Amino acid sequence: MGSTGKLNSSSSELDLDRPNIEDYLPSGSSIQQEPHGKLRLRDLLDISPTLSEAAGAIVDDSFTRCFKSNPPEPWNWNVYLFPLWCFGVVVRYLVLFPARVLVLTIGWIIFLSSFIPVHFLLKGHDKWRKKIERFLVEIICSFFVASWTGVVKYHGPRPSIRPKQVFVANHTSMIDFIILEQMTAFAVIMQKHPGWVGLLQSTILESVGCIWFNRSEAKDREIVAKKLRDHVQGADNNPLLIFPEGTCVNNHYTVMFKKGAFELGCTVCPVAIKYNKIFVDAFWNSRKQSFTMHLLQLMTSWAVVCDVWYLEPQTLRPGETPIEFAERVRDIISVRAGLKKVPWDGYLKYSRPSPKHRERKQQNFADSVLRRLEEK
Amino acid sequence: MGNTSSMLTQYDIEEVQEHCNETFSQQEIVSLYERFCQLDRNSCGFIPADEFLSVPEFAVNPLSQRLLRMLDGLNFKEFVAFLSAFSPRATLQHKVEFIFKVYDTDCNGKVTFSEMLSVLRDLTGQFISEQQREILGNTGLKMEVEVPVD
Numbered sequence: 001m002g003s004t005g006k007l008n009s010s011s012s013e014l015d016l017d018r019p020n021i022e023d024y025l026p027s028g029s030s031i032q033q034e035p036h037g038k039l040r041l042r043d044l045l046d047i048s049p050t051l052s053e054a055a056g057a058i059v060d061d062s063f064t065r066c067f068k069s070n071p072p073e074p075w076n077w078n079v080y081l082f083p084l085w086c087f088g089v090v091v092r093y094l095v096l097f098p099a100r101v102l103v104l105t106i107g108w109i110i111f112l113s114s115f116i117p118v119h120f121l122l123k124g125h126d127k128w129r130k131k132i133e134r135f136l137v138e139i140i141c142s143f144f145v146a147s148w149t150g151v152v153k154y155h156g157p158r159p160s161i162r163p164k165q166v167f168v169a170n171h172t173s174m175i176d177f178i179i180l181e182q183m184t185a186f187a188v189i190m191q192k193h194p195g196w197v198g199l200l201q202s203t204i205l206e207s208v209g210c211i212w213f214n215r216s217e218a219k220d221r222e223i224v225a226k227k228l229r230d231h232v233q234g235a236d237n238n239p240l241l242i243f244p245e246g247t248c249v250n251n252h253y254t255v256m257f258k259k260g261a262f263e264l265g266c267t268v269c270p271v272a273i274k275y276n277k278i279f280v281d282a283f284w285n286s287r288k289q290s291f292t293m294h295l296l297q298l299m300t301s302w303a304v305v306c307d308v309w310y311l312e313p314q315t316l317r318p319g320e321t322p323i324e325f326a327e328r329v330r331d332i333i334s335v336r337a338g339l340k341k342v343p344w345d346g347y348l349k350y351s352r353p354s355p356k357h358r359e360r361k362q363q364n365f366a367d368s369v370l371r372r373l374e375e376k
Numbered sequence: 377m378g379n380t381s382s383m384l385t386q387y388d389i390e391e392v393q394e395h396c397n398e399t400f401s402q403q404e405i406v407s408l409y410e411r412f413c414q415l416d417r418n419s420c421g422f423i424p425a426d427e428f429l430s431v432p433e434f435a436v437n438p439l440s441q442r443l444l445r446m447l448d449g450l451n452f453k454e455f456v457a458f459l460s461a462f463s464p465r466a467t468l469q470h471k472v473e474f475i476f477k478v479y480d481t482d483c484n485g486k487v488t489f490s491e492m493l494s495v496l497r498d499l500t501g502q503f504i505s506e507q508q509r510e511i512l513g514n515t516g517l518k519m520e521v522e523v524p525v526d
C-alpha cells in the first residue's frame with residue numbers, strides 16, 4: 001500500500017507459485033532493434049519479432065490483467081479452520097447482514113423523510129435548500145459505508161468548495177463515489193445505468209449536480225465536454241468529481257486517463273483510492289456481476305477497508321498538452337496508491353483498437369525496408 | 377496452489393508436456409492453463425477468434441489474421457503445442473518449421489513466391505506498393521544464413 005518513489009512489483013505480483021511473466025518478455029513494446037546496413041533477404045523473411053509479440057500477447061497481456069478479479073486463496077482447508085470459517089459465514093450472513101440491512105433502511109427513512117420535504121418546501125430558498133440537500137446526501141452515503149462496515153482512512157486536506165477546480169480519482173467500483181461523497185458532496189459525471197441505480201441517479205444525484213453521458217453515443221463527447229465546462233465555471237455548483245479512466249479497473253493497475261477532465265482550464269486535484277483486500281475484493285467486475293450482487297457481496301463480508309489520499313492540486317504547466325497533463329496526474333495517483341500503469345485505453349473493454357495502431361507498425365516496418373533498400 | 381490446477385491432474389500435465397516435447401515446465405503448463413481458461417470464457421474447450429481479438433496487443437499485430445487461422449479451434453493440448461515454438465527450449469528446427477507454417481497459407485508443404493509477397497503485404501500494409509514488392513522480390517537480395525526449408 002502507498003509506496004512512494006519507484007513502482008516496484010508488490011509481492012502479490014511476484015507470485016512465486018507462478019512463473020514471472022516479465023522474465024519471458026523483453027521490456028518495452030518494440031522488440032526490433034533499429035535495423036541498419038544493407039537490406040538482406042533474411043530481414044524480409046524473418047518474421048520472428050512480430051510473431052513473438054503476438055505470442056507474448058496470447059500468453060499474457062497487460063490489458064486483460066487490469067480487469068482480472070484476483071480471488072483470495074482458500075485458507076479454510078483443515079479440521080479446525082473449516083468449522084471456524086463456517087461459523088464466520090453464519091455470523092456474517094445471519095447476524096451482520098440483517099443488522100446492516102436494518103441500518104441501511106433506517107438511514108433511507110431518515111434521508112427520504114428529510115429530503116423530500118426540504119426539496120419541495122424550500123423551493124424558493126435555493127441556497128439553504130442546496131446546503132441541506134448536500135448535508136443529507138453526505139449522511140446517506142455515511143449510512144451506506146456503515147452498511148459494509150467501511151473502514152476508510154482519509155489522508156490529506158479535505159476538499160474545499162471553490163470554483164474552477166475538478167477532482168479526479170482512480171476507479172475500482174461505483175462505491176468509490178459513495179466513499180468520497182460521504183466526506184464532501186461532489187457533483188459527478190456518470191454513465192447512465194438502468195434499473196434502481198438509474199432511478200437514484202435521476203432523483204437524488206440530480207440535487208448534488210450530475211452530468212450524464214452515454215458511452216455508446218459518438219456525438220456525446222462534445223455535449224458532455226460543454227456540460228463539464230459550464231459546471232466548472234459556476235461558482236455555486238458542487239465540486240466536480242471525475243473518474244478519467246472511464247471504466248472500473250481492478251485496483252492493481254491504472255489505465256490511460258481520458259483528457260476531458262484536463263482540458264477544462266482549471267486546477268485538477270488528484271485523489272488516490274486503494275482498497276485493502278483483506279476481507280473482500282472491492283473491484284466491481286461489471287462483466288461478472290451486477291451492481292446489486294456486488295453490494296450484497298460487500299454487505300456479507302466483514303469489512304471494506306480502504307485508504308483515500310487527497311493529493312496536491314495540479315495545474316497545466318506552460319508548454320504541456322492536456323494529454324501529458326493527464327499522464328502526469330495519473331503518475332501521481334499511481335505512485336501514491338501503489339498501482340502499475342498500463343498504456344491502454346479503458347474503453348478497449350468495449351471495442352476493438354482502431355486500425356491506426358496496426359498501420360503505424362506497418363508503416364515503421366515499410367519505412368525501414370525502403371530506406372535500407374536505398375542504402376545499396 | 378490456486379483453484380484451477382485442481383482441474384488439471386498430474387497425469388494431464390505430463391501428457392501435455394509430452395505432447396509439446398518437454399518445451400514447457402510443469403509450472404508453465406499450469407500458468408498456460410489458467411490463461412487458456414481465462415480466454416475460453418464460455419468453457420467450450422477452445423478459444424474463439426473473438427476472444428483473441430479482444431486482447432488489444434494481439435489485435436494490433438499485423439500477422440494476427442494468419443495466426444488466428446492457425447489458432448482456430450485448438451484445444452488446450454494443441455494450444456500448448458502451438459506456443460511451444462516460442463519457448464526458449466524449442467529447437468531452431470522447430471522454430472523454423474513454425475515460421476514456414478505461417479508462410480504456407482494453403483498448407484501444401486510448399487512456400488511460393490506469392491505467399492512470401494502476401495506475408496510482406498501483411499507486414500507493410502498500404503505503405504509499400506505492389507511494384508515495390510515485386511522489385512524487392514526480384515532484386516536478388518542475398519541470404520546471409522542458410523535456412524533449411526523442407
